[in-house]
Amino acid sequence: MSELPAELVPPAQLPWLKRLVARLLGRGLSRLSAQHRDSWFHGHVAGQRSGHGEGLREGFEQGHEQGLEEGRQVVVIRDTRPDEHGVPGVDDYLFDNWKPGLTAELKKRIKADVAARLPAAAQPSAAQWKLIFSDTPSTCVIAGAGAGKSTSLVLRLLVLHHYLGMELDALTVVTFTRESRKDFINKVLQVFGLWGYSLSARQVREVVRTFHSRILPLVRSLPGFAQLRAFENLSNQAPLPGAEEDADSNPFDLRLNDAQRQQMNLCYRDLMQSSERFAELIGLLRRQALQLKELDRDHPDVQKRVAVTELSARRDEELCDLIEDLWFNAGAWPIKGIEPSRETVDINGSRFHFHGYIPEMDAWVVLGFDPSQDPQMKRPGAKLPVWAEWVIKRTLFQAFCPKPVIWLENYAQARRLLASLAADAVAGPGFDYKVKGELVSAPLLDCFVGAAGFIENLGLDVHAAVGRMSFASEDSDRLFFEALSLYWKAFEAHLLNQAPPVMTYNRMFALFGENNPENLRQLSDEVLRPLSHLMIDEFQDVSPQIVSWLRATLREIRSRGPQLSVGRVAQYSSLLCVGDDWQSIYGWRGSSPKYFMEFARQFPSPATTRVMLADNFRSHQHIIDAAEHLVRSAPAITGKKARAAGPQPEVLTPVRVLDRDDETMALTVAEHYQQGDSILLLFRKGSDRAAAVEHLQGLLQRDQARPAAERQIKQLTYHSAKGLQADAVFLLGDCQHVTRSPYKNQVYRLAGLGKAGEAEAYDKAQQDETLRLAYVAVTRAVSHCYWYVEPPVKDTPAQPRASDHVAGDKPFFDDLRASTV
Incomplete structure (x- = not known):
């Protein structure tokens, strides 16, 4: 039997008060012979102890068993939750989680x-x-x-x-x-x-x-x-009945038509009248743009022509008379706002003449030899043609003229300047500008469109982005972008005020x-x-x-x-x-x-x-491998490797890389034409095309005489050939990024493009893009690809070129350039 707890153990004897009462009662009962006191007392005590103990023991056992059973039904709760409260996650998905019923x-x-x-x-x-x-x-x-x-x-x-x-x-x-x-x-x-x-x-x-x-x-x-209406779709021509007006626009065509230019010029006129700061900026930009650019006195052209300074000065007045007569006969001279003045200036110890003076700009004017004139024209008794004498004078002015000079190159430039000086309502600024990093200059408002479009395409606001850009104090681009910020805000408001309203796609x-x-x-x-x-x-x-x-x-x-x-x-x-x-x-x-x-x-x-x-259904494997080799060093999605999936020729022709030779190229084009091949002539730039077409003139005319569906030759730029293909592709020109664009590098950083801390992220991206452009051009070819490139110009800084990635030791390239043979 298990041992009882202390509180359940029966007492050894009754408490003294109870014992006293029991003793008195017991003695009274004994005298009455109702009991035997000693026997009763002994039995009472023994019974009390025994009954009490048994009762307690039985109750304990029953209670203990019941307690164990009830204890089995008690849930033990342990709080294992973290101290922090629960926070729902953020569902940033653009889509619901669903599946179409494609069983x-x-x-x-x-x-x-x-x-x-x-x-x-x-x-x-x-x-x-x-x-x-x-x-x-x-x-x-x-x-x-x-x-x-x-x-x-x-x-x-x-x-x-x-x-x-x-x-x-x-x-x-x-x-x-x-x-x-x-x-x-x-x-x-x-x-x-x-x-x-x-x-x-x-x-x-x-x-x-x-x-x-x-x-x-x-x-x-x-x-x-x-x-x-979309600004990009504005036109002076009424849409044809039933035509889809404003249906499309070419996202890469930056050329402005007359209707678009008119709206820009009207806004320009109003802003010139309402904003003193804008008018001041335009004046500074005009002088900067029109002023003859300086040339270092150590430049080879200067050193070559400085020896004839005195001889050139002796014939200068006669040269000025002849050129001025040409301008007068063309109706381009005199120009309102330019004071005719034959002032002289000392050039390296000799006296040369100006044609006029612009008080508004405090600048002197020299008239140029318009390209429309006969290039063989000479002064009486002169050995050199007029244009050559004019070039000598310009070079000397670039190196030695101490005064600000506006050199009017041609009649068209003069007309724009005339309209600008006369504050013509729809003439616009009247001068060209070249943003640093761009290949060519363009009318100022065209430059505004190009720069604003680039900034907005990157998802930025023009006004805000310009406010975060910085330039050197003497950098004219600083003035350009301040003027752009003022103009673009006014231009968007001007378009919305038209009836019906107009807005740019951006x-x-x-x-x-x-x-x-x-x-x-x-x-x-x-x-x-x-x-x-x-x-x-x-x-x-x-x-x-x-x-x-x-x-x-x-x-x-x-x-x-x-x-x-x-x-x-x-x-x-x-x-x-x-x-x-x-x-x-x-x-x-x-x-x-x-x-x-x-x-x-x-x-x-x-x-x-x-x-x-990964399957390529157009080109054979050599063309695919050559194109991928050119672009391999550019950042790309991993795991890409195309394989030819179309019918393959018995002999795979490698991509042939050759020195530029338009005459030989024309003969090869004629061979493929005679075989009935479709042909793509792809040009990197306009000058490449102009030189090559001279040798292909007869063949091109012959092809153009055929019905459109039967023509075999197409002429395109590398960019515009995207999506097309031909049996034989002829590439004329290398792919090369030759400029640095300070403003685009800044805007790229503002847009979060490029690697962190990369100072020239845009220029680096453009270098990679030249490789991708070569890839696009080569992959237009089904069977044959010829790539004609010019050798690097001597004594000029080396610029990365796509053709540098040609591997002559690979079977998919046949590098026939003289420098690599």
């Missing part, structure tokens, strides 16, 4: 239909089927040159609409240019026709868009902007970017719905501004939830982007491959499908 049975049916309706050569590869059947909200497709992406995109569109039932007004395919849009529309009409659809071209145009034609309806849906995108989400909330469901399911081609060429607009739009669509698609099959949203970072060649306009290379991070999604289209 295994449906995929099998689709494949059977495609096999029955499309020819064998057009059957998708395994990777292409992965694109077509993607079932994640976002999809990134890396498609190299000749990968057959267009057919895959058309089939993706067919799957969403025909097999999954999604309405066409919830789907948008975005192409980059007007030409690619037309090609894609035709492919949609052709393929959908095989499935029994009789869509009109207009119906398909509603689905297949450029970025510009997609943003315009959004702005026009806002109150007061129903008739809004401002339209900015209105609906991530900095202005409230504007998207004003859009109706019907206007926003077409952007629900986006398929974008050439995504490597998007700008930061376009990316901001896309992200803001996708967030707004998700925030509206199911109400956006009540009663419709197309639900939620999705984004499918196709591109090739090796073909990103528009960085000079503000595009960047960063957003394609970092697709999953830039467009966060619950799930992303990544597709690599």
Whole structure:
């Protein structure tokens, strides 16, 4: 038996008071012979002790057993929670977590239909089927040159609409240019026709868009902007009946037409009258732009011509008379605002003459020899032609003239200056300017458009960006960008005040970017719905501004939830982007491959499908390998390696790299022409084309005489050839970044592009882009590629060139340049 607890042990005897009472009672009962006291007492004590003990023991055992049973039913609560309170995570996805209903049975049916309706050569590869059947909200497709992406995109569109039932007004395919849009529309009409659809071209145009034609309806849906016109589409010509006005715009065409220039000039006139600071800046820029640029006295041209200073001075007055007569006969002289003055100036100890003086600018004027005049013209008895004598005088003035000189090169420049000095309402500034880093000078307002466009394409506001830039005190670009800041703000207001209002495309995108989400909330469901399911081609060429607009739009669509698609099959949203970072060649306009290379991070999604289209259905393996070798050192998506998937020739012809020889080149072009090959003549710049065409004139005229469909030769720049192909491709000119752009480097940093701490991020990006441009040019070739490059100029700083990456020891290159043989 277990030992009882102390409190349950029976007492050894009763307490003294109870014992006293018991003793008295016991004695009384004994006298009455009712009991035997001693026996009773003994029995009472013994019984008391025994009963008490047994009762306590029985109660303890029962209670103990019951307590154990109840103890088994007690829940032990231990608080293992952290001390911090719970905080929900942030759902920053642009998409809901959903999947389209692409069952295994449906995929099998689709494949059977495609096999029955499309020819064998057009059957998708395994990777292409992965694109077509993607079932994640976002999809990134890396498609190299000749990968057959267009057919895959058309089939993706067919799957969403025909097999999954999604309405066409919830789907948008975005192409980059007007030409690619037309090609894609035709492919949609052709393929959908095989499935029994009789869509009109207009119906398909509603689905297949450029970025510009997609943003315009959004702005026009806002109150007061129903008739809004895009500045880039302004024209003095009335649109044809039934034509799609403002349907497209070339994103890379910076040329201004008369209607656009007129609006800019009117704004310029008003700002010159209302802003003293702007007028002051224009005056400083005009003098800086027109003033003859200094030339170092040690320059070879100066050293060569300084010896004839005295001889040149003796004939200068006669030369001035002759040139002045030419200007007078052309109606270009005198010029209002320029005082005719034959003042003289001492040049290295000899006296030379000016033609006039501009009080407003405190500068002297010399008239030049207009290029329209006969280049063989000479003064009576002179050995040198007039233009050569004029060049000698200009060189001497550049090196030794102590006064500010405006050297009017030609009649056209003089007319612009005349209009500017006369404050003509629609003449504009009347002088050209060259922003540092640009290859050529251009009219000042054209420079404003180019610089503002670059800044805005990077997703920045012009006024704010200029406020964060800095230049040396003597740098004229400091004056240029201050003037730009004043002008661009006034110009945007000027456009909005037109009837109907006008707006640049850049401002339209900015209105609906991530900095202005409230504007998207004003859009109706019907206007926003077409952007629900986006398929974008050439995504490597998007700008930061376009990316901001896309992200803001996708967030707004998700925030509206199911109400956006009540009663419709197309639900939620999705984004499918196709591109090739090796073909990103528009960085000079503000595009960047960063957003394609970092697709999953830039467009966060619950799930992303990544597709690599490695098959090349255009070129043979030597052309593919040569092109990839050229671009290999540029940053790129890892794991890329294309393989030839089309019919291969028995003998693979390497890419031939040759010294520039237009005569030999013309003979090779003629050989391919006689064989019936299609031919692309690609030029790096206009001067390359002008020299080569002289040797090809007869062949080109012969080809132009044929019907358009039968012509074999196309002439294009490297950039404009993107998307095309030919049996034989002739490349004329190297790919090289030859300038430094201080302002673009600054703006690149402001936009967060380039590596951290990289001082010249834009220039570095452009050096990489020259390699990608060479890749694009070479991959136009199906069978033959000839690359003609000029040797580096001696005694000039070495500049990286794409042809430096040619590897003569590789089988896919045949380097026939004299310097490498």
